[in-house]
Amino acid sequence: MRPRVVCGIAAAVALFATACGSGGGGNGGGSSAAVTVPATAGAAYPVxxxxxxxxxxxxxxxxTKIVTSNAASLELLLRLGAGDRVIGTGFPPGKGTLPAALAEQGAKVPVLGDKTIPKEKLLGSGADLYVDTFGAMPMMGGGATGPSEAEYAAAGIQHVYLLSTACAGTPKAAKAPRTDLAGIEDDIRRLGAVTGTGARAEELVTGMEKQIGEVRTALAGVPEDKRPxxxxxxxxxxxxxxxxxxxxQVANAVITQAGARNxxxxxxxxxxxxxxxxVVAKNPDWIQLAVRNRGSEEATRKAFDDAEAFLRSFPATxxxxxxxxxxxxxxxxxxxxxxGxxxxxxxRQIAATVHPDLVKNGQ
Structure with missing residues (x-):
């Protein structure tokens, strides 16, 4: 049987130290043509x-034994229902960073590295699949690099990527800004096909597209030059x-879909x-106080308060x-x-904040 090709190279991608589908409705920054994985084909192999x-x-x-490079790929596998097959992760999720429904299961995943997983530990993990959010990057300590593809093969580990986050620094990355979530949606479909959870992947993508589509419809009458x-x-x-x-960066797509201009x-x-x-020269209409989840509502609220206090007191801002x-x-x-x-x-939350008369229920 001929292998089923899920997706080629995603051309518009981003990297954060912590893709082909639809659902953006805008210019995806030159991403390759979308290939949809049918829900009924979720367990079709080879892929x-x-x-x-x-x-x-x-x-x-x-x-059956999956290692993830960080919390982003771990969260996707948990959402796809493949979390019981994850035997280790690097860059583990911090307290409070996973949604409540996933936190307990995520906390049980063994941590193979507080940051990048050491090469020897990764190769000796017993994994048959490594899901890599980062792509090629130096491993922590001594300037050593990660395993070569030959070393992965010798250890019996197949190496796959989240293209929406792994490729931004490569020559294949699109030069145009990313303006939709197509790449992220395709990563979900691709990971669903690889793990045999294609039906669940389609459910996740459909939910994303519904939410984004509602926002897009609500903002359809707002011209580009009127967007904050x-x-x-x-x-x-x-x-x-x-x-x-x-x-x-994926945030550019989020901001664009929310009816604002990064x-x-x-x-x-x-x-x-x-x-x-x-920043002063740009003089933005809105500023996002982007802080990491501190593990409790009170601590996170204080972090937001601190960020706002800084902007109000800093002479430049x-x-x-x-x-x-x-x-x-x-x-x-x-x-x-x-x-993700x-x-x-x-x-939706950004749109409901900057366009409160048009978009409701931001939380």
Whole structure:
């Protein structure tokens, strides 16, 4: 039987240290044509997937021992119903970062590395599948690199990627800003096909598309030049120098779908160091206070309060239009800058905040 090809290279992608489908309705930044995985074909094998360079991997049967590189791929597997097959992860989810329904199961997954999984531990994990959110990047410590594809093969581990997050820094990455969630939706479909959970993957994508579609319909009458400008303050990255969330980052798609205009959409990267002079020159209409979940509602609220207090007291920002008008969006960075199902929730919450007369129920 000829392997079923789920997707080729996703061209519009982003990387955050912590894809082909539909559902964006806009320019996806040059992503390749979508290939839908039918719900009835969820357990059809073999399945062929490609990495950022187009190299194909064929999965002959459902994996039974999966290792994930970080909390983003772990969360997707939990949502797909494959969490009982995950035997380890790197960059484990912090307290409070997973949705309540997934937190207990996620906490039981063995941690193979507080950050990147050491090479020897990964190769000796007994995994038959490694789901890689990052793509090629130095492993922690000593400048060592991750396993080669030959080493993965020798250990009996098949290596697949979340293309929406693994490829942003590669030559294949699209230069145009990412404006829809097509790549994330295709990653969900691709992972569903690889793990034999295609029916559940389609349910997740359908839910995302429904939510985003409702927002898009509500904002259809708002012309581009009337959409408010928007700046993401990554407060936890430090305030000495702001981080610009650029056009290749998934957050740009979230902001665009929510009916706003990312002030740094034109920088050709996912993230890059910025300056407060740049932010002042952009003078955004709205500022997102993007903080990490602190593990409790009280602690997270304090983090939002601290971010707002900084902007109101810092000489460079206290005169900004958004600060003067109190136009702050209190929304965690995890759901905005990390690819996943909750990106659709972020679209609705941002839209309900910046377009309250048109979009309701932001929470």
């Amino acid at each position: 062929t997937v490609a990495d950022c360079a187009g190299k194909e991997t064929t999965i002959a049967k459902a994996p 400008s928007y700046f993401v303050l990554d407060f936890d990255a430090g305030t000495k120098q702001p981080t610009a969330v650029c056009g290749r 002030v740094f959409a034109d920088c050709d990267a996912d993230f890059k160091p910025g300056s407060w002079e740049d 206290q005169g900004l239009k958004a600060v003067q008008e109190g136009h702050f969006v209190r929304l965690g960075s995890e759901v905005t800058t990390i690819a 199902v909750r990106n659709a929730d972020a679209v």
